[in-house]
Amino acid sequence: VPDHRPTVNETLIELPAGTLEPHEDPAVTAARELSEETGYRAGRLELVSEFYLSPGILDEKMRLYVASQLQPGTPHREAAEQIENLIVPISDALAMIADGRLRDAKTILGLWWLQQRR
Amino acid sequence: VPDHRPTVNETLIELPAGTLEPHEDPAVTAARELSEETGYRAGRLELVSEFYLSPGILDEKMRLYVASQLQPGTPHREAAEQIENLIVPISDALAMIADGRLRDAKTILGLWWLQQRR
Numbered sequence: 113v114p115d116h117r118p119t120v121n122e123t124l125i126e127l128p129a130g131t132l133e134p135h136e137d138p139a140v141t142a143a144r145e146l147s148e149e150t151g152y153r154a155g156r157l158e159l160v161s162e163f164y165l166s167p168g169i170l171d172e173k174m175r176l177y178v179a180s181q182l183q184p185g186t187p188h189r190e191a192a193e194q195i196e197n198l199i200v201p202i203s204d205a206l207a208m209i210a211d212g213r214l215r216d217a218k219t220i221l222g223l224w225w226l227q228q229r230r
Numbered sequence: 231v232p233d234h235r236p237t238v239n240e241t242l243i244e245l246p247a248g249t250l251e252p253h254e255d256p257a258v259t260a261a262r263e264l265s266e267e268t269g270y271r272a273g274r275l276e277l278v279s280e281f282y283l284s285p286g287i288l289d290e291k292m293r294l295y296v297a298s299q300l301q302p303g304t305p306h307r308e309a310a311e312q313i314e315n316l317i318v319p320i321s322d323a324l325a326m327i328a329d330g331r332l333r334d335a336k337t338i339l340g341l342w343w344l345q346q347r348r
Contacts, residue, residue, distance in 0.1 A: 117285040124285055165283045165335045166290065167235045167242055174335070210346075217283045217292070217335050224342050228328075 113149055116194040125198060125208065126216045127223075129174075142177040148188045150197050155181025160225050165217060176222050178229075202226060231267055234312040243316060243326065244334045245341075247292075260295040266306045268315050273299025278343050283335060294340050296347075320344060 116123045130145035132138060139157050147153050161176045189195050200208075205223050208214040214223075234241045248263035250256060257275050265271050279294045307313050318326075323341050326332040332341075 117282075121289075124282065126285070162330075163333045163335045163338060164235075164242065167244070167334055169290075171239075172284065172287075212280075215281045216285055217281045217339060220281060220339055221335060 113195055114198050123194075124216050125214050125219065127219045129218060138175045139177065142175070142179070146179055147185065149193075149195055151185040151187040152179070152182045153185055154179035155183070160229070161221075163221065174218055176218070176225060178226065231313055232316055241312075242334050243332050243337065245337045247336060256293045257295065260293070260297070264297055265303065267311075267313055269303040269305040270297070270300045271303055272297035273301070278347070279339070281339065292336055294336070294343060296344065 113128055114123050114125050128146045128149040130141060130148070132141050139159070142157055143154055157177045157179050159175060160178055163174055163176070165172055165174055187195070187197075202223065205214065206227060209220050209223060214220060231246055232241050232243050246264045246267040248259060248266070250259050254262075257277070260275055261272055275295045275297050277293060278296055281292055281294070283290055283292055305313070305315075320341065323332065324345060327338050327341060332338060
């Protein structure tokens with residue numbers, strides 16, 4: 113999901129992700145963000161890993177899910193989000209880490225976790 | 231480097247890291263933080279990768295260096311930093327990712343980059 117990020121002033125390729133609503137189950141957040149950002153609905157979500165991104169600055173804990181049994185649908189993106197879908201084989205995504213096109217930490221971690229599990 | 235992080239209220243195992251001083255060369259920051267946090271001085275520092283940790287929230291760009299030709303010395307830790315050195319073989323560090331003892335994103339990324347390069 114390439115997304116223009118005003119904070120870093122460039123377009124980044126990222127896995128779908130977002131923030132928990134109050135009292136929301138993290139798996140519900142994952143399903144909601146996947147659907148909102150990409151349109152895809154997941155028949156199955158599996159928790160793979162939990163980690164901290166910037167423990168010195170933020171208490172943000174990231175939970176990583178693998179979504180499967182995907183059904184395409186209509187995204188519901190916020191007006192300020194300049195997002196489009198990028199669908200590539202896992203081998204291409206891993207090559208994009210190696211050559212520096214993929215520079216988002218959670219995305220690199222997610223793809224490497226997926227590679228390790230296979 | 232296990233470090234008690236008040237933001238997340240637990241002790242995390244992390245690679246040495248820190249923030250650029252104004253106008254500081256990132257390699258100088260890396261050498262300084264390594265020395266301050268662990269006592270080790272690096273004869274050689276090599277830039278391996280650059281990535282963003284939380285591009286939706288922070289413009290923090292992380293640069294990852296491999297330090298070699300290490301000489302032990304005396305750490306200079308800030309009073310609030312509850313840090314101690316943890317020195318393990320790379321194989322043990324990778325096992326600590328798999329079993330969830332290692333939960334810091336930059337640390338997981340750094341160790342996997344090192345593994346890929348070998």
